[in-house]
Amino acid sequence: MPTVRDIRAKAGEAPITMLTAYDAPTAEIVDDADIDMILVGDSMGNAVLGYDSTLPVTVDEVASRTGAVSRGAEDALVIADLPFLSFGFDTKTAVEHAGRMVKEEGANAVKIESGSHTVELTETLSQIGIPVMAHLGLTPQHVNQSGYARQGTSQEAAEEMLELAREHEEAGAFSLVLEHVPANLAETITEELDIPTIGIGAGPHTDGQVLVITDAVGLGDWSPSFSKQFGNVRGEMKRAVSAYRDEVESGEFPADEHSHVEENLDDVY
Numbered sequence: 001m002p003t004v005r006d007i008r009a010k011a012g013e014a015p016i017t018m019l020t021a022y023d024a025p026t027a028e029i030v031d032d033a034d035i036d037m038i039l040v041g042d043s044m045g046n047a048v049l050g051y052d053s054t055l056p057v058t059v060d061e062v063a064s065r066t067g068a069v070s071r072g073a074e075d076a077l078v079i080a081d082l083p084f085l086s087f088g089f090d091t092k093t094a095v096e097h098a099g100r101m102v103k104e105e106g107a108n109a110v111k112i113e114s115g116s117h118t119v120e121l122t123e124t125l126s127q128i129g130i131p132v133m134a135h136l137g138l139t140p141q142h143v144n145q146s147g148y149a150r151q152g153t154s155q156e157a158a159e160e161m162l163e164l165a166r167e168h169e170e171a172g173a174f175s176l177v178l179e180h181v182p183a184n185l186a187e188t189i190t191e192e193l194d195i196p197t198i199g200i201g202a203g204p205h206t207d208g209q210v211l212v213i214t215d216a217v218g219l220g221d222w223s224p225s226f227s228k229q230f231g232n233v234r235g236e237m238k239r240a241v242s243a244y245r246d247e248v249e250s251g252e253f254p255a256d257e258h259s260h261v262e263e264n265l266d267d268v269y
């Protein structure tokens, strides 16, 4: 059974790898590739649910997808991303939502888009036995306030981020995602913290990296400039779907090997 201790032990020894997944077959592929952690990100809103932000994503959607990913993953640590409005207003509701991911859906930990309002919640969940991954920098659930702009670009913002990072480590967070921040700030925060930092658009000096799976494999029709496409799954799916259409239209599919004739049904007619 994967634990956050394994992740903490790996930090500084070798780069930590994380990818998102939203379904069982993708989780199997990611797990088979020895990726350390699988994030059931609320990025599912953009990546697979057809929304143009993460805000509409519900607790039910993350729960259902977390169950699918947990069933597909064996060795990777599965982390459920708490969606917009599932935390941040009262502790009881947040604990129930985080607890559901672990207790009913097989998550090993939760991720929470962090701020000064999540320090106490991070401490409560950690004490209960729900490991928390904090998340600073670009927090897409704040899109209506900050857009998707790079964060931590002023001295004041950078110092505030380092302070919040320290507070979340102190509160018990087992790891910290840094999104769309300057590489030199991510390097400083990584040096100042004991817990592993996981970067996305945060340069090469964090303890690990994360990307959205549809960006990494080239399935989506758009991806942020900081991500890299390591494959062209969209192209391959287009090719397969067109080949299917062509073969049905031409009568080539289904062939004899895809069909079955039952001789003793002659009497039916």
Ligand SMILES: Nc1nc(=O)c2c([nH]1)NC[C@@H]1CN(c3ccc(C(=O)N[C@@H](CCC(=O)O)C(=O)O)cc3)CN21
Pocket: 043, 046, 047, 054, 140, 146, 147, 148, 149, 150, 180, 212, 214, 215, 220, 222, 223, 224, 225, 227
């Ligand atoms: N497929 C996918 N990949 C992601 O990495 C991702 C999602 N979806 N959804 C949730 C968030 C949103 N993310 C984003 C979205 C846009 C930019 C972007 O284009 N930023 C511009 C500035 C835009 C602005 O100022 O509003 C940039 O040049 O930095 C970056 C990250 C990262 N996350």
Ligand SMILES: CC(C)C(=O)C(=O)O
Pocket: 020, 039, 040, 041, 042, 043, 044, 081, 177, 179, 200, 210, 211, 212
């Ligand atoms: C990009 C990662 C960090 C995330 O929060 C998500 O996929 O939802």
Ligand SMILES: [Mg+2]
Pocket: 041, 042, 043, 054, 081
């Ligand atoms: Mg997210």
